[in-house]
Amino acid sequence: MHFDFQVGDLDSAVAEAVALGAAVADHQPQENVRVLLDPAGHPFCLCRDGD
Numbered sequence: 001m002h003f004d005f006q007v008g009d010l011d012s013a014v015a016e017a018v019a020l021g022a023a024v025a026d027h028q029p030q031e032n033v034r035v036l037l038d039p040a041g042h043p044f045c046l047c048r049d050g051d
Contacts, residue, residue, distance in 0.1 A: 003044040010034060010048045017046065 007013035014024065014034050025035040025043060032048040 004047055005044065006047050006049045008049050010046060013046045 005013075010032070014036065017036050018024065021039045022036040022044075025037055028035060034046045035043055036046065037043055
């Protein structure tokens with residue numbers, strides 16, 4: 001299963017996720033999406049709301 005979360009401020013959401021233990025993935029396929037990995041290595045996406 002893969003989760004996509006819509007967020008209002010992509011940079012702030014990424015910073016918060018990283019502070020909570022996530023890691024930013026090397027491959028970023030779109031400008032308005034950030035792929036992150038949870039501490040176990042499972043990917044999830046943060047998507048800028050409205051795009």
